Amino acid sequence: MNWKYVTLKKEHFITTVILNNPPVNTLSSPCIAELRSLFRELAADDDTRAIIITGEGRFFAAGADIKEFVSKLGDEKQGLALAEGGQALCNEVEALKKPVIAAINGPALGGGFELALSCHFRIVSDQATVGLPELKLGLIPAFGGTQRLRKITGTAAALDLILTSRTLSAHEAVELKIAQLAEKEEELMNTATAVAMSFVEGKSMTSVMRAVECIIQGSNESMERGLERERKRFAELFLSSDAKEGIHAFVEKRKPDFYHS
Template sequence: MDYENILTEEQDGILHITINRHTKLNALNKATIKELHEAFSEAKEDHDVKVIILTGSGEKAFVAGADISEFADFTPEEGRELAAEGQASLFDFVANFPKPVIAAVNGFALGGGLELAMAAHFRIASDNAKMGLPEVSLGVIPGYGGTQRLPQLVGKGRAMEMIMTAGMIDANQALQYNLVNHVTSLDELPELALELAQKIMKNSLVAISGAIRSINANYQDGVNGFEVEISEFGHAFGTEDFKEGTSAFLNKRKADFPGE
């Protein structure tokens, strides 16, 4: 499918999704959110896609925020609808995506941009990256999951400080806060993302989907993550990947997972 605001390229099982509004520092507008949802929906059904790498175009920004001009005149009800629709169609959709999603943060990740990066399963960053949730400086709060995911990643106190001050942290501080897993140079960021994706693809993607569901369950109100883990663990025993993985281990050979 042809898109106006994003680029997609699939190679050897890895789908690269690039937000391509570099003149706007890749700011998220409604059209871009819709296109990202469509790209992820297609990837979900495409058996050739095993891992997704999400990044921004250019050298300045992953996503510098939401397009404020689109909602500056919204009513309270329109604001609630904006947050609910965005979370359902993109941010929660990515967080619960059954295939691994790596966010390669190449520059500014602010507001909705940081919220999108936090929705990915984990993040890596270039050393020029800067991250923050500046919404309170506009008289609003993060509305795409920021008040929920940031405390999960960095802890309540640090999240409170970041949100209340509306300040930015650099890549090394983000690494110290456990907001990102790795920091590298801007030039080496795509290669690091690729290396991590290739490592993931050596394993059972069926099992990884179960692990994603189990990990996410721990953060759902009223859901017992241990029970979900037990269920997913048991389910794995009925998969072809389990048969292949155990057979390969016992026969001292490399596993060739069928993905079933």
């Protein structure tokens, strides 16, 4: 399929999604709809075992297309539809069972930052900045930012960042655990690829996907429900070819040859 707002690169079972909606990779409604279709496709693609999201040019993503808002002002249903579309995209990215890495190459603001927050792992370029400036528009973050940022940083830091609308440097993002790594601009994609490889290389996707599911779904559930899910997924793997291969390979002191089934 030809994609209008993204460029795809596939290598070694890693798919890189490059946001390409110049000049600042705005997450317009059509772009969001396309991304939702793309991620559903990648979820079912056996040749994709990990996903990297980054931006073309200087920006990761500058957020929603504010020009779209002008014609929708005064219509609560239109506002709800905008929020629902952005939240649906971020929810679907977070719920993917394949590891998703945000390689934040430049400013990630508003909805662009919220998209990055929905990824499972975040690496920031030393030239990148992140922030949620929506209050300056008389709005609030509505693609999940109030909730995901709070879960990552805690309530006090989320209140600080959202109410002040300030942007954070790469160093500050790592310090607040918003990003796991900061990297020099020229090394960002090499590092993101190495991280993606470390998540899937030499591992069975049957177990990788269940691990991601248990961690992400468990973060939104009670401990009891999360442990129940963990037990069930562990037991399911006892029926898999890969568990049999992995355990036999360990006993026989050789590398496993996984079937990913």
